[in-house]
Amino acid sequence: MTTPIILPSFAAGELAPALQGRVDNNKYQVGLATCLNWFIHPFGGASTRAGTSFVGEVLDSATRSRLIPFSFNTQQTYVLEFGDRKMRVVKEGGYVLEAAVAVSGITRASPGVVTTSAPHGLSTGDALWIDGVAGMTQVNRRRFSVTVLGGSSFSIGIDTSDYGVWSAGGSAARLYTIDTPYVAADLARLKFVQSADTMTLTHPGYAPRNLTRTGHAAWTLTAIGYAPTQQPPTGVLSDYPGSAFDYVVTAVSEETGEESVASAVASSADQTSTVLWTNAPGANSYNVYKGKNGVYGFIGRAGSGSPGFTDTTVAPDTSDTPPESKNPFDAADKYPGCSTYHEGRQWYARTNTKPQTLYSSASAAFNNMNTSSPSKDSDAITRTIASREVNEIRFLLSLNVLLVWTSGAVWKAWAGQQGDVMTPANCAVKPQSYEGIAEIPPIATESSALYVTASTRKVRDVAYEFTSDSFQGRNVSIFAGHLFEAHGIEEWTYARDPHGIVWCVRADGVLLAFTYLKEHDVYAWSRHITDGAVESVAAVQEGAETILYLAVRRTVGGQTRRYIERMSSRYFPDVQAAWCVDSGVRYDGWNDESSRRLAISGSRYEAGDTVTLYAVGHAPFGAGSVGSKYILRRGQNQVTVSIVSSSGPGEATATLDIAPHVSLQNVETPDWALASLALDGLWHLEGRALAVLADGSVQPTATVRNGSIVLPRASGAILAGLPYVCDLETLNLEAGQPTLQGRQKVVNEVVLRVKDTRGLSAGPTASRLVDIKERTSEQPGFATALTTGDQRVLIDPDWSAAGRVFVRQSNPLPATLLAIIPRLEAGA
Template identity: 75%
Template sequence: MTTPTILPSFAAGELSPALHGRVDLAKYQVGLATCLNWFVHPFGGVSTRAGTAFVGEVYRHTGRSRLVPFAFNTTQTYVLEFADQKMRVIKDGGYVLESALTITGITQANPGVVSASGAHGFSNGDMVWLQDISGMPELNRRRYTINGVTGSTFELGVSTVGLGPWTSGGTAARIYTLGTPYLTADLARLKYVQSADTMTLTHPSYAPRTLTRTGHTSWTLTTTTFAPTQQPPTSVASDSPGASYSYVVTAVSEETGEESVASSVVTSADQTSTVSWTDATDAGSYNVYKARNGVYGFIGRAPDGSPGFTDTSIEPDTSDGPPQAKNPFDAADKYPGCSTYHEGRQWYARTNTKPQTLYSSASAAFNNMNTSTPSKDSDAITRTIASREVNEIRHLLSLNVLLVWTSGAVWKAWAGAQADVMTPANCAVKPQSYEGIADIPPIATESSAVYVTASGKKVRDVAYEFASDSFQGRNVSILAGHLFEGRTIEEWAYAKDPDGIIWCVRSDGVLLGFTYLKEHDVYAWHRHVTDGLVESVACITEGSETILYLAVKRTVNGQTVRYVERMASRYFPDVHSSWCVDSGTGYNGWNTDATRTLTLSGAAWNAGDTVTVTADGHTPFTAASLGTQYILRSGQNQVTVTVTAYTDSSHVSATLDMAPDVSMQATAIPDWALASITLDGLWHLEGRALAILADGSVQPTATVSRGRITLTRAAGRIVAGLPYVCDLETLNIEAGPPTLQGRLKVINEVTLRVKDTRGLSVGPTSSRLVDIKERLGENYGYPTMLVTGDEKVLIDPSWNTQGRVFVRQSNPLPATVVAIIPRLEAGA
């Protein structure tokens, strides 16, 4: 007798084989044996991952690049590609280009020579992007490293012999590139922290630098100057010259309240003199200090614009002295290794000479490391961790306290129990855990933080616990320990919306996903592979989602290449919009303007008959339109027409591929597309066999030749790229007591509860899969719709002791499984 059993959640992700006997664990009941190219939603369901779109080639294929997010706010976001002594900028899925120049000619030569209108300003070695060229379409949407530069021409570095002659048009734009000092070998240890349009970059081998953005193609990288921005007054003088009394004057910024360093010393014959000065720019007031026994103390303040300050034998307050210039990072081996912002200060840590020392700026003055004698609450702070071992500080994270991660422990730096904010007098450092961190930044989530331990093989979370008044954590990778055997995590990035997934680069190039939602005790690991190796990741907000960018190393045409790719949004409103290929390129010829319509008219409406196509609201036709195809659609009814004769820009004659529904005859239709039988722009996948989804239908694979593939049927929307397979396998089924473990069992039928799904195969193992038949009432020529609901399939049964269900998606289509319901028969 068969018994249905439901697996209602997969919220534990892929579990280690070492746990496959732990049927007593609650996580076992919601775990998986295999979760490959599927990701776990916080609610417990699983979806096939989205594919990636080709963004561009990295700066140099011979070296690994590092991706870094840069976010001014939720709408102004970038990904920065750091390569060997270069930085480039990516925005909205493409490299940022400088102003485009109009091409006026291209030779048929080796190498091809491009002429541009006016002086282009390019230099040998620059990388330029060409597009919209007529006559030489093979050159379009490609990057070239140019040479042989003259005032108005440049060589492409490739042969144009054999191409058709250039006829007209085209633009050339230089890819925006900024020089940096960072070598490829040092990029892994480069750390960053951002405030508005300014990013601080730190590395133990380089002086700290400030990266500032003022526009898409306007970035500056400068060595950080550690000094007050407010300058002191100049030309300080006394109306009673002499050597009996000494004075200095500081300027206080009107806008920020920052105090400058002291002016040059001025001396006076008596202490009833007037000290004057030349006002400093942006100062709102001036502080005057007088020396007593060699120590300067405050005696008064003068507003900006005053003629000076008169000392009336005022006794100096030596508990309030002028700031003293200080730069703790002024030489090699004194450069900090990490930085963050906390309590209105910028904090630095870890120099080669002092690996356990923390340094903060003055309050509200991020580049001001000055101190006073005696110290003031607003002065810069220096603290060294006192510990049994000298473990370098690797990362800082601002929560309600400053968490300080070293290679051997986690510490908190805070004001102590008797104070509210940290000052030079109130700055305590206390250990929280003796599990150190790898050289990978921790990630702050909604209510906690997660970090990779020093070994690179474990991930822990940490959060404040009121009961112990300390930060406590747990190992959140323990259930998936097999993913880290012999391998380590090298990079990661947090995609907060919509699913809260941390994407991790493993040392072997596999991309790991980690779905983490602490408040619901969700921590689930999943694996993701592509035809290549992932080397770097970064996440930024684009629209309402957090988008993942990847640097991927691939082999194409026998050559090692490195690309930046953008993972597509996983929201697919219909099958036509699905993007389930890697390193893909797409074409969308569907009309989006309801005022632009096409109308078919004619005397006969059978396949092969000739009709007139009339365009209203636009003029799309030219003499070159002969042979082009248009698809017209009304609901699920559609027809393709092929242009056979040109009348004018609004009228052509065309033949029908099939008899159109009566609703499409002599009716203005806004739902139409300019169809294409080819897809260009695929030079980055030359010679590779690609998966194709065209107007929601899976077409046979096609091999790229000269940057192009040819489809078996023209389509209005095409996505093509490298295929990948998504495998999902349940654990050994357990429905006891009494236990089913060790008993023979068979599953004859499986019901999958799915959402927006198509194209799955199911079976007891990967070698005995049965395709789910999904096409129902769709009209002829219209793609099978995505299914939401229950899909029942009779599988190829197999008596075994496991009782597993294996689900595979091998098509470039989406799938989401929210429950698996097998019908089980158990033997003795």
């Protein structure tokens, strides 16, 4: 007798084999044996991951690059590619370019030579982007390394002899690049923290620097000078000069309230004299200090409009002294290793000479490390952790306290019981956990933080617990320990919207996805592989979604290539929008403006007949249109026409590929596409066999030749890239007491509850899969639509003790599984 059971959620993700006997654990009931290239939604469903689009080749394919996110706000976000002593900028899926120069010619030669209409300003070795060329279209949307031949000419380093003849147009723009001091071997330990348009970069082997953005292609990287921005007054003197009494004056900034260091000393013969000075730019008041026993104490304040300050025998207050210049990071081995912002100060930590010491700037003055004697509440702070072991500080994270991660423990730094704000007098440091952190930054989520332990093989969370008044955590990788047995995590990033996924780079290049939602106790791991190895990741907000960028090492033409790629949005409104290939390129010729319409008219409408194709609201036709193909569509009815001649910009003569439905005869439609039989721009995958999706239909595998693939039929939307397979396998089925474990079982039929899905196959094992039949009411030639609902499949039965269900997506199509409902028959 067969019995249906339901697996309503996969919220535990892929579980380790060591846990596959724990049918008593609630995670077993929502866990999976295999979750490869699927990710888990916080609500418990699973979706195949989106593919990636090709952004460009890295600075140097022989060297690993590091990706770092830069976000000024949700609209102005960038990914910074750091390579060996260089940095480039990626924005919204493309490298930022400098101003372009017009191309005036390209030779057909080996190598091809480009001439420009104005001086190009390039240097040999520069990376250049060419686009918009007519005739020699093979050079469009490609990057070249140039060799300068003259002020208006350069070689692009490839043989263009067999390319088309340049006829007109085109532009060439250098990829925006700046120099950095960081060698490739040190990039893994480069740490960063950002405030507005300034990012502070720290590494114990380099002086700290600020990276500042003033435009898409305007970035500066400068060493930080630790001194007040407010300068002291100059020309300080007494109107009664002498040597009996000494005075110094400081300036106070009108904008920030920051106080400068003391001016030069002015001496007076009498303490009833007037101290004069020349005002400092930006100051609105001045503090005057008088010396006593070698210590300067405060005696009064003067406004910027005052001619000076007259001492009326005021006794100096030596508990209020002028700031003293201080720079704790002024030499090698004294450079900080990490930084953050907390309570209006910039904090640093970990120098080679003092690995357990914290340093903060003065209050509200990030580059001011000055102190006073005795100290003031606004002075810079220095604190050293007192611990049993000397474990270096690796990261700082600002929450309601300052969390300090060392290689051996987690500490909190706060004002203690003395107040709400940390000051030099009120700064306590207390241990929270004795599990240290790897050289990977912690991630702050909605209500907690995540970190990779020092071994790189465990992930823990940490959150404030009111009952213990401390930060407590748990091991959130314990149920997927098999994922970390041989290889640890090297990098990670948090894609907050819409799914809340932490993407982790494992040391072997496998990408791990960790779905984490603490308030609902959801923590689920899955594996993601591509044809190559992932080496770096960064996520930035682009519109309503957090977009993942990857640095990927691939093998193309027998050579190692390293590419920057952008993971597509996982929102696919229809099958034509699906992006389920890696390092992909897309052509989309479908019209997106309702005012632009096409129509066909003729005396006959049979296949091969000649008709008139006319345009309304636009003028697309010309001599170059001959041979072009257009698809016209209304609902699921469509026809393809081939232009044989053009009689004007708004009218052409064409032939029909099939007899069109009456709804397309002499009827204007905005649903049309300029179709293509080929997809160009695939030079980065030369010689590779690619998966192809054309107008929502899966095409035969195509091999790239000369940067292009050819399709069997013209299509309006073409996507091609490296294929990947998505596998999902249940654990051994269990239905409660009496247990099914150890008994022979068979699944004859399974229902997959899906959303926006197409192309799945299912079976008891990976070698016995049955394709799900999905085509229903679609017209011939129209792509099968995505399905939402229950898909029933009679699978190839297999008696076994496991009784598992295996689901595979091997097509470049999306799938989302909400539940699996097998009909199970159990034996003895």
